[in-house]
Amino acid sequence: MIKKLLPFLGEYKKATILTPVMVVFEVILELMIPLLMAQIVDYGIQGEGGMRYTIQMGLLMILMAVVALVFGALSGKYAAEAGMGFAKNIRSGLFEKIQGYSFANVDKFSTASLVTRLTTDVTNTQNAFMMIIRMAIRAPIMLVGATIMAVSINPRLSMIFLISIPVLSLTLFFIGKNAHPRFLAMLEKYDGLNEKVQDFIVNIRVVKAFVREDHEETRFLESAEQVRDAQLNAEKLVILTMPIMQLTIYASVVAILWFGGNMVIDGTFNIGQMSSFIMYIMQVLISLMMISMIFIMIIISRASFSRIIEGLEEKSTLDDDGADADLKLQDGSIVFNDVSFSYTNDPNNVVLRNINLSIQSGETIGIIGGTGSSKTTLVQLIPRLYDVLTGEVLVGGHNVKEYALKTLRDDVAMVLQNNVLFSGTIKDNLKWGNEAATDEEVIQAAKAAQAHDFIESFPKGYDTDLGQGGVNVSGGQKQRLTIARALLKNPKVVILDDSTSAVDTATDAKIRAVFRETFSEVTTLIIAQRISSISDADRIIVLDDGQVKGFDTHENLMETSDIYREIYQSQSKGVSIDG
Structure with a gap:
């Protein structure tokens, strides 16, 4: 299994080779x-x-011991260098692979599981690898060499420990066969524990606001209890290795001392030979102890190997195999041809059904509908965050599958429903949209998103540190920053997924006015809860239960769409409607 990970040795092959060489000399x-x-x-x-x-001879022994110590130290140095470098490359490779995952792939593994694979599983693999290139070389060579030397000194006395080796081998085989699935289950419990920790830390403000610390602590303790039980279930089998090993070793030593001592008394065995024989036997038994430790580590790490390999071999549900690398978006036109979509790829469980839409480049399109009407799902098909089940989505006159993903997503800017900011300054966050943007372009985008004034109100302006997740700004300020970040991409299509819900109506109106005046050639799709946010759109899509129930101007929908009219009347009376 570890062979599949060997390509990640990369530049650390030399250290990997030198480690066993140093061990052999030692x-x-x-x-x-x-x-x-x-x-x-x-x-x-x-x-x-x-x-x-x-x-x-005493001086020669001291010299050989010192040289052996040097080789041992060098083997440790090279093993650490190779093991840590190997782990670094695996983490980099796995992280790069995860970056290529589609949303469906991430949903399959869960975020917590991917974090565990990048941390705990890689660390287990690193420890096992270091043990393999060092102890797994040392132990067999020592075992064979010491056995040969002991047999050459006294073949009859050597039979004692030669009998114990098959007994230990069978024991280790039985333990290894039954322990692997238990450690795999244990790591799955770790995934659950990490998920609980992640939920608590990310949502700690909500937890404190609702005074739910006790509830979260109970959830965490339940998950920790499950991890402990899984660990005990796995370890209680593996811990049998050491007592069995020690029983065999001590029995062998007692037998050798008894029979060897009698041979020395009888004069058939010299004291010096007896001393060296005992040292070789101890080397044999220590080697067996090492092999058992290696075996235990491999059992523990085998589950981690398989989980890492599973992550590396996972095929993204989205790929560029049929894409034209030179194909560019000519405009921001969008067409849905009889599109249906299912998160589970099950035609009997679709969330979008028979969607047919034609949007011209430069149009401003509003999207409205009740909770669960699949508004966000609809727009996520445009930058190809998911693939359709049936039908096709065309952007700029071509099927989205014909574009390289980077090309498509560079020209389709999406401001997500959850406003995500990163640790760093405001300027750093805005430049996520365009790393090469000048300060003037950054300020222009911020002004368009109505963010410039509040940014300048901070003592450090655009160099203000946002803190983790943007904790130093309000919800409305976050939304405006994410809009500015999207505009810096100079896209042909902008998708605002309920991205002005936290700003006041006056600011919302200013943002829409700037879009109409400054970005008139950009196709803009606005998902909104408030009809006031989209009433001046060129056309409005009304979604209900994954189907288009209306697609027209505000005025026409007021006359032809019962759903739209009901939403409008409810909001006019001040009733809050979920969106």
Whole structure:
């Protein structure tokens, strides 16, 4: 599974290769040290070598230990460099992939799940990768090398730990097979926990306004409880690894000391050989411990691997495969030809049904309808935020699918129903519409959106910091800033999705007047709750239950549309109508 992620090594391949190379040299030196110890005991101390030989071999042992330590430190350095770089590239690749997702793809995963994949899952993958290129190389080499050395010293005594290896292998296989789905379920609970945290932090002002802190704390604790239960369910199986491993190791050590000690007493086994044999056995057993730790980490990370790969392999429901990169919008004309749409791609569950509209370039079109009439859904098809189920949407005389997404969306500016601003200055936020815009162009767009005066009222003017999400400005000011940001794109189509609901009627009228005078060649679609905001539009679309129930001027609709007339009369009497 991790093979699918290897292309993300990128510029860190050298560090990835050097890590196991350093480990190999470290292990070779560590394998040589017990041999030198045996020589010191059997030949230097008890044999003919004497003090001089003992000192020489002791110094050599110290030198080899120091060099092994250097190789170990280098392997750690390269492993950290490779692991962190690998994680950085995965995060970048996954983030880039997510940026290409359509709204439908984001809805499929949920925002909280995507955050978990970019953070927790990538961190798990990083830790597993660092362990694989270091410990997963060290442990097998140490295991094989120490086993060979131990067998060469005393084949009969080596049979004790050779029997334990198959027992441990079967145990690890059983645990790994059953633990993976449990860790996958645990990560899904993490998604839910992140979602609760995200909801609370983003909406903290609403929570405090309604004094619902206790309610949110209860929701959070319930989600945290679910995470804990999922963790326990997964961990209670994995934690069996260590007790089984320790039981096997201690049993092997006791058996070796018993039988090896008897052989030393009988004179069939030298003390030096016994010492080196025990060191090699300890190296074998430590290697087995490492392998079990690697195994546990891979079990834990396997769920993260699969979730990352799932995110990377997800195909966007929108693509540019059939697009003409050179095709540009010639004008702002919009045509809906028998369009139906479903969020679930289910023809039996459509939210827009048989929409037929023809809008000329430069027209101002109002859109009105009750809650759930799919006004926002209708306009989201124009910049191709979603694809139609049946029919086609044409902008500038061409099907929206013929344009490259960037080309289409650069010429279709949309001010969303939820006014989104980012941390940074007012000028930085406005330049999201056009990074190359001059200060003069920024001011001109702000004036058109009736935002210049309140911006200048701040001590720092356009350099005023908005804070996270624009907390330092009011709702009406946010709306005007987002309108200015859209105008900076110099688009051929502007869509205002209930974007003046928080401004007073006088400011609303000024904004509409500027659109008529300054942006007369721009096609403007205005979704509004108030008929007063769209009564002077060239034509008005009346939507009801995902169908067009009227498309005409204000005057004509007052005569021909019962729905429109009812809304007008209700608002004239001061009754609030949802939009």
